[in-house]
Amino acid sequence: MKITKIQNRNVVFTFHTDFDQNVHLIKGTTYNFIIDTGLGQACMEPVLDYLGTDSKPIIVVNTHHHWDHIWGNGSFRNPILVSHRLCRELIQEKWDEMLGKYGQYSMGKVVQVLPTLVFENELYFPEDRVRLFYTPGHTIDSISVWDEEEHVLNVGDNIGDSADAIVPSIYTSKEIYKDTILKYRDVEANTWVSGHNGICEKEVLERILAELN
Numbered sequence: 001m002k003i004t005k006i007q008n009r010n011v012v013f014t015f016h017t018d019f020d021q022n023v024h025l026i027k028g029t030t031y032n033f034i035i036d037t038g039l040g041q042a043c044m045e046p047v048l049d050y051l052g053t054d055s056k057p058i059i060v061v062n063t064h065h066h067w068d069h070i071w072g073n074g075s076f077r078n079p080i081l082v083s084h085r086l087c088r089e090l091i092q093e094k095w096d097e098m099l100g101k102y103g104q105y106s107m108g109k110v111v112q113v114l115p116t117l118v119f120e121n122e123l124y125f126p127e128d129r130v131r132l133f134y135t136p137g138h139t140i141d142s143i144s145v146w147d148e149e150e151h152v153l154n155v156g157d158n159i160g161d162s163a164d165a166i167v168p169s170i171y172t173s174k175e176i177y178k179d180t181i182l183k184y185r186d187v188e189a190n191t192w193v194s195g196h197n198g199i200c201e202k203e204v205l206e207r208i209l210a211e212l213n
Ligand SMILES: [Zn+2]
Pocket: 064, 066, 138, 157
């Protein structure tokens, strides 16, 4: 497991198996935000260790319903667990299928815990200047998390898994995905975090658009 610190309050934890899996922590002033819970509860242990005695309430975010972003959801007692409305529905619908197909990748305990707070378009935490907004593309339930203070954006799996595969698997349509990439152009972020790739800069959008055309 590798820890990458971005500025003061953003930290990315990368777990390595057949692929890299990122979990992203934003240490806000009111809340600590944990973005995606990885492959099981073992992915949350180092994040909680990192927080140590910091007892601010935790907001857990699922960027989308895919197994590798939700299997650690069971690590929290009475969590505020935020996602898009469709994400909650899809986790319920696909849970057994995903566990059957990819169970060999689990790290630690995997327990189904559904999002407790869902939104459609946008959710804003003004004290922390953290904005969650709907960005369908990779999947229909994909959201992004924007730290407006440190200009860091987490796009879930809307950036592909490696430099060679910069366009991810698209489970919606190319048009929907492209609309989201164009919308990202208006986001003033310097650091782009995604589910599996390394840290990127904004120019990644132009590389994606070039490949889409
Ligand atoms: Zn995914």
